[in-house]
Amino acid sequence: MRAHPMVGDSLLALFLAAFDILVFASGGIDPEVPGPAWYVAVPIDLAVVAPLVFRRKRPLIAAYAAYFISYAHSALDLGVSGLAALAISLYSVQVYVGRKQGLIYGGAFVVAMVVTAIVKPEPSMAAQLLFSAFTIAFCWLLGEFMYARRAYQRELEARLHLLETERDQAARIAVAEERGRIARELHDVVAHSVSVMVVQADGAALALKSNPELAGRALGTISETGRGALGELRRLLDVLRNDRGDDEPRVPQPDATALGDLAERMRAAGVPVDLALGDGLDELPAGVSLGIYRIVQESLTNTLKHAGAGASAAVRVQRTGDDVEVLVRDDGAGRARQLQQVGANGTAPQTGSARQPAPRLSVAGGNGLIGMRERAHVYGGTLEVGPAVGGGWQVRAVLPVRLNS
Numbered sequence: 001m002r003a004h005p006m007v008g009d010s011l012l013a014l015f016l017a018a019f020d021i022l023v024f025a026s027g028g029i030d031p032e033v034p035g036p037a038w039y040v041a042v043p044i045d046l047a048v049v050a051p052l053v054f055r056r057k058r059p060l061i062a063a064y065a066a067y068f069i070s071y072a073h074s075a076l077d078l079g080v081s082g083l084a085a086l087a088i089s090l091y092s093v094q095v096y097v098g099r100k101q102g103l104i105y106g107g108a109f110v111v112a113m114v115v116t117a118i119v120k121p122e123p124s125m126a127a128q129l130l131f132s133a134f135t136i137a138f139c140w141l142l143g144e145f146m147y148a149r150r151a152y153q154r155e156l157e158a159r160l161h162l163l164e165t166e167r168d169q170a171a172r173i174a175v176a177e178e179r180g181r182i183a184r185e186l187h188d189v190v191a192h193s194v195s196v197m198v199v200q201a202d203g204a205a206l207a208l209k210s211n212p213e214l215a216g217r218a219l220g221t222i223s224e225t226g227r228g229a230l231g232e233l234r235r236l237l238d239v240l241r242n243d244r245g246d247d248e249p250r251v252p253q254p255d256a257t258a259l260g261d262l263a264e265r266m267r268a269a270g271v272p273v274d275l276a277l278g279d280g281l282d283e284l285p286a287g288v289s290l291g292i293y294r295i296v297q298e299s300l301t302n303t304l305k306h307a308g309a310g311a312s313a314a315v316r317v318q319r320t321g322d323d324v325e326v327l328v329r330d331d332g333a334g335r336a337r338q339l340q341q342v343g344a345n346g347t348a349p350q351t352g353s354a355r356q357p358a359p360r361l362s363v364a365g366g367n368g369l370i371g372m373r374e375r376a377h378v379y380g381g382t383l384e385v386g387p388a389v390g391g392g393w394q395v396r397a398v399l400p401v402r403l404n405s
Helices: 005-025 038-054 059-075 081-096 099-119 125-207 212-239 256-268 286-306 367-378
Strands: 273-277 313-320 323-330 339-342 360-363 382-387 393-400
Touching: 005 038, 005 081, 038 059, 038 081, 059 081, 059 099, 081 099, 081 125, 099 125, 125 212, 125 367, 256 273, 256 286, 256 313, 286 313, 286 323, 286 367, 286 393, 367 382, 367 393
Parallel strands: 273 313
Antiparallel strands: 313 323, 323 393, 339 360, 360 382, 382 393
């Protein structure tokens, strides 16, 4: 019925019409008073309730159609469907049109009662007027309540839509700003690579005749640096930023080898950091090394801000084959975030005897987490953030060592 309201309204109209037709067939309200012929009574019984079928789509038209037909229905004493149709129409106008039109229709309802009392006075007219007045008051108050409830729901939906729009807009702005920062850093990396290639090419040209072996090594360096720079450049083009930082001071970009200094600064700020670095981190591509540094930096900053007093952190950076795994974990309470646990293949982790891949934790976070996720995705890596097993908070990133050109 909720999905197809006209079906319910049609059944209501048929029920009222059938009731009055049964009353007419049994002799009418007053068997001693002769009633109209059936071909007059039955069409009027149907006509007075027919507008109820359209009371939601065309509430005003349906209400006033029932109003005028009810005069004939009441004059012929054909039953109660005329009064019921007016009451339901008053409720519908109040809910679906508004308070002002509801008051106007309620006044018209009162006029109809007064006209009926004047034209056709009866001994029980006082009781009928009292019952009709109670019906009008009840339907109007019920309609007022439903109208206020619908207005409140509309306001809530509008606010929710506005909040969602603002949240999405803030997320897009944060992503755009972080991409801009990443693009500036990649620009520095590419500029460094090209400078190395130029220096090596000049050296190879000078040593080509006197020291061919040295020239060959220089050419190999040029080839390796060029491939790395090409991969960095491709990601730079993918970011596609608008440069707005020309007036910002240029400083040397940190890399994974500077994590020791970062850990010392965090210890000085009051967060004990246990740092463990694997081998081969000094051979990473400059962009990947920079991304590792920034992810660890943001994670430790979040620990400092959110983990609470007395919290400590552990940082593990390990190179395994063609991937570098970064794991930052603290033992503080952190802040609760919406969490979703999924398996390594993107589905819910399965139970059983077979060893399953470790589940990953996914969390929708603020601008810092958005920046880390964007930084990981720029290099084709993954980022998993969420509560750690046993308490605390952890950030786990996996970045590829080799950049495909």
